[in-house]
Amino acid sequence: MAIEAGIDLRTYRDGNDLLTAGLGADGLRSAAPPAFANADAPTAEELRRRAIWANWRGIADLAPGGGYGELYGSLAPVPGREYQALVRLPGRKQPHRVLVQVPDNFDLQARCVVVTASSGSRGIYGAIALAGAWGLPRGCAVAYTDKGAGTGYVDTADGRGIGLDGRVAAPGEPVELSVPAAPAGDGVAPIAVKHAHSGDNPEADWGRHVAQASDFALQVLSLAHPDAGPWTPGNTRIVAVGVSNGGGAVLRAAELPDTGIDAVVAVSPNILRTGSGRALYDYSTEAALWMPCALNAAAYDGVLLARPNGGKSPAGTARCASLKSMGWVQADEPAAQAEAAREHLLSTGWTDEAIAAGVLSVNFDLWRAVNATYASAYARAGVDAMPCGFSFAVAGPDGQPRAPTAAERAAWWSDASGIPPGNGIALRGGVEAGADPTLPGNQCLRALWEDAASVVRAGIAATQAGAPREGLPVIVVHGTDDGLIPEAFSGAAYAHGFASEGATLRYWRVRNAQHFDAFLGLPVLGARYLPMLPYGYRALDAAWKHVAEGAPLPADTEFATTPRGFADGAVPPLTPAHLGNLP
Structure with missing residues (x-):
């Protein structure tokens, strides 16, 4: 394993800890992020604390009454040591970040490692609410990988990346994403995002990222507990777990031989099985075009987020009109157009339940953001050559690109989700004036799927999953x-x-x-x-x-679960009865 810059070791005790960074339940539930003493130059510890806060809140429901810490999960402090490194897969352009947390209560008799990968495109703490919260209180070490994505954004005006401690690195220091400076002359230099611009199509290597994190965990344990060595897969139980993209990553690791992984749990995984299912890029580019219209169908009248002010979505009505003008639906009336769009999605395998929940991705314009990022990753495109003319740039209040402030740039690593827009960075391109401005970009992104010979389709083909190795639970x-x-x-x-x-x-x-x-x-x-x-x-x-x-x-x-619904105008607390026959 090629370690880029040595191993960074830090200890967290006495008011700080591995699981909550000393914030505890109250701090994690606070709507205000942990403050930086100097917003332009936060310390490494301030960035870590804020990254943990952001990733807990991005994955778990910590709201009062939601059941966390009462019916499931734990936010009790877990003291211990944290080891972090940048490691690189053979032949790849960029490293991935790995981190191992070894609790003080590590059980030398059980010898347990939980290995995980971040959900979505999140940074290194992107699975802490699942893997960390389950493994650390039980005395297991927890190994994380960002699986080649993460929040190591780079302002290409100077090309300075994010170092091992989360701060903007000095020139010459190892960074998690390295791109050349690309001053934009009279314009504004674009922002490089690791998932989109690594040049490695990281999704194709998700399983190998997980396997390398597992290897790193055994190396760390040999440092943390040398007298208990040797540390090998043969004498240490390793359980892999992930959610969303992290779930897909651990399933890709399941197919590899000789990883030492003893069991795998995948929650809501993004995974493409060879010969069945559909690729994320296929159904997400379809949803970006059809779902805004479909959500205006009568079947979703009870989906409150799809009904601003009780009426139909104006953006959905505009999309229905666009589908009619393109000849994709034949009806003349908006209601019939919406029903035709719904029927199209149902015919391609969507369900009413999935379409109703898809309103979140429609309202947040998430489909377009995901598709632009993934298309760039699959095509191994550079920061100035994203498919369909898309790019990422900091935007001012007027929507126009500008250079980031020092404070904005300093907080990207801790605050960002790994896929803009967000944290001041906008997705640019693919829009035109009119009632349906995002249609051109969404059409272009869909065309990259429909072209079987496109470089995007080749990148997707490399992500297909094989069978788990024989006997692996x-x-x-x-x-x-x-x-x-x-x-x-x-x-x-x-x-x-x-x-x-x-x-x-x-x-x-x-x-x-x-x-x-x-x-x-x-x-x-x-x-x-x-x-x-x-x-x-x-x-x-x-x-x-x-x-x-x-x-x-x-x-x-x-x-067979039971939704909480409303009681006296409020959502009642979660109870075991709501969760059904949960063992």
Whole structure:
């Protein structure tokens, strides 16, 4: 394993800790992020604390009444040591960031490692609410990888990247994304984003990233507990877990030989099984074009977020008119056009439940942002050559590009999600004046999928998953209402397909659950949907009992949940009865 800059070791005790950075439940639940003493130059510890705060809030429902810390999960402080490095896969242009947390209560008798990959395109703490919160209180070491994505953004005006400690690095220091300076003359230099601009198509290597993080964990344990060595896969149990893109990453690791991984749990995974399912880029470019119109159909009249001020979405009506003008729908009336768009999505495998939950991605313009980022990654495009003319740049209040301030730039690593827009960075390009401004960019991105010979299609082909290695126990958990990564295209296709071929695989299907636990603090969503994390924790419990105690794997299960709804105008607290037959 090629380590770029040595291993950074830090100890967290006495008011700081591995799991909450000393914030505790109250600090993580605070709507205000932990402050920087000097916003232009935050310290490494301030950046770490804020990154942990941001990643907890981006994954888990910590709202009062949501059940976290009461029905599932723990926010108790866990003191210990943290080891971090930048490592590189052979032949790749950019490193990925790896981190291992070793709690003071590490159980030398159980010798447990939980290895994980960040959800979405998040930075290194992007799985702490699942892997860290389950593993650290149990005395397991937890190994993380950003899987080649993350928040190491670079302002190409000077090309200075993010160093190992999260700060903007000095010239010549190792960084997690290295791109050349590209001054823009009289214009504004674009922002380089690791997932989009690494030049490595990182998704094709997700499994190898996880395997390398697992290897790094054993190396770290040999440093942390040298007297208990040797540390090998043969004498240390390793459980891999991830959610969303992290779930896809651990499933890709499941197919590799000689990783030492003993069990895998994947929650809401983004995974493309060879021969079945649909690629994320396929259904997300489809959704970007059709879903705004479809959500105006009468079937979704009860989806409150799709009904601003109780009426139909004006943007959806405009998209329906565009579909009519292109000849994609034939009806003349907006209501009939919306129904035709809905029927089109249903014919390609979407469900009403997934479309209803997809309103989140429509309202946040998430489909277009994801598709522009992924198209660039699949094409291995440079920062100034993204497909369809897209680019990322800091935008002022007037929407015009400008140079970032020192404070904005300093906070990217801790605050960003890994896919702009956000944190002052805008997605530029692919729009035109008129009632339906995003249509041209979305059409261009879809055309890259429809062209079977495109470089984007070649990049996607490299991400297809093979079967888990023989005998490896795998539990896949997916929500029936997932509107970002629909189960039929991803988790269910993977699980049912490989189980039918003899894989040791179990599938847990959760009714009334969508993709984003973090949004359940909004009453309109908390009333309708249940969180996914409780099922991820239970699946980890079951996987651990199987590998450590020889207990049988649980059966395939469909969890009959009950939404909380509203009582006296408020969403009642989550109870075990809402979660159904959760073991």
